[in-house]
Amino acid sequence: MAHRVADLAPEADPDADWSLPGWLYTDAEYYDVELARVLRPSWQIVCHVSDIPDAGDYHTLDYIGESVIAMRGIDGQVRAFANVCRHRAMRLVEGPAGCAKKLVCPYHAWAYELDGRLTGVPMRGDYPALDMAQMGLVPVGVELWNGFVFVRLEDDGGPSVAAMMAPYSPEIAPYRFDDLRAIAPLRTRQRAVNWKNVGDNYSDNLHIPVAHTGLTRLFGKSYAIEAQPYVDKMSGYLADRPSADPWERLYQTHLPPAPHLPESHQKLWLYYKLWPNMAFDIYPDQVDFMQWLPLTPTTSLLREMTFALPDAHVPEERRREMKVVRYANWRINRTVNAEDTWLIERVQQGMASQSYEAGPIGRSEVCLRSFARKIRERIPEARLHRAPAAGWSKSPSRLREGLGEGLSTVAALLQALPQPLPQAGGE
Secondary structure (H helix, E strand, C coil), X not given: CEEEECCCCCCCCCCCCECCCHHHHCCHHHHHHXXXXXXXXXXEEEEEHHHCCCCCEEEEEEEXXXXXXXXXXXXXXXXXXXXXXXXXXXXXXXXXXEECCCEECCCCCXXXXXXXXXXXXXXXXXXXXXXXHHCCCCECEEEEECCEEEEECCCCCCCCHHHHHHHHHHHHHHHCHHHCEEEEEEEEEEXXXXXXXXXXXXXXXXXXXXXCHHHHHHHCCCCEEEECCCEEEEEEECCCCCCCCHHHHHHHHHCCCCCCCCHHHCCEEEEEEXXXXXXXXXXXXXXXXXXXXEEECCEEEEEEEEEECCCCCCCHHHHHHHHHHHHHHHHHHHHHHHHHHHHHHHHHHHHCCCCCCCCECCCCCHXXXXXXXXXXXXXXXXXXXXXXXXXXXXXXXXXXXXXXXXHHHHHHHHHHCCCCCCCCCCX
């Protein structure tokens, strides 16, 4: 099993050999801070541009207490807005998708154009404070990357999606993301776990040979991981030896050649996890996206869609073969998902135990190291192995003040801070 880490920073993280502590996966006060500093400024995938092909087509994304509309305008441009009427905060649209000539509030009939302008207000003269030009829909940051629509609630100066994925652009290019089309409806599933547990498991290399016998049969010893600053990559090549499992063997033996892919990609499964909570699973036969959205400190929502290149000009026999192969893919990954769900639910239970603080993290666990580092950079209290006293997020912090002086100062401050709770097992 190979692993590689990019040069993430010139100065070593003093906590690099420790995982994130358990209290970060259950604590309500920390959860609120994490939403503000990690989730609100992060990019989130909404849909593919082909899902909103015509003027007025829209998709919505509801997360962390916000609802966002991604919509195509009359001019063909894709924009994003808060799904909130500027009058009395009523939601303008319901459901995951739709089409509208205008967005008309169902409460008081205020009307907005597809570019967000407010153009209709019943009894307009009844509002002395109303300035129509200033009361359009609140825009949300939007980025189109290789055909996928991403939104961001706040801009904290972080990288674009294109910049995050730049190290892998040449590798992804043959899959023609811009030309993909949805082949299955949006799926959502709730899980009784903190959102980070989903992502930690996704990028965890060491559990593959232990917990996923099917993937181990498929990949043999070819499974590899690596970490770039904002993207983790996992990959494996399908083994030539036929699997004993009938669905795995069917996939191995009936996967047709993909004319758009180079020979090196014909039997390659690729996984990319984007900071902080999204992933693309890329197969020769299809492309899936998945994101794990926090609902509460201990629950999350998985959101998934499946895409493939149009096959209108593909011979009927090959289309049937590809359909069978995609079904086999689903059966294989249904088993993998069930195994992962069993694992992360039990990890979540363990994170709530007073016996657990933080665990040592191996040098080979490069993806987990990269994620933990970014969390600690944004929330210095994440370095504490035990939760600080309630109200810490509203109080002055020597730890936060030390950020301006570099990681060495933070390490010194950590050593000087009194532990808020007794240590279990000691450090």
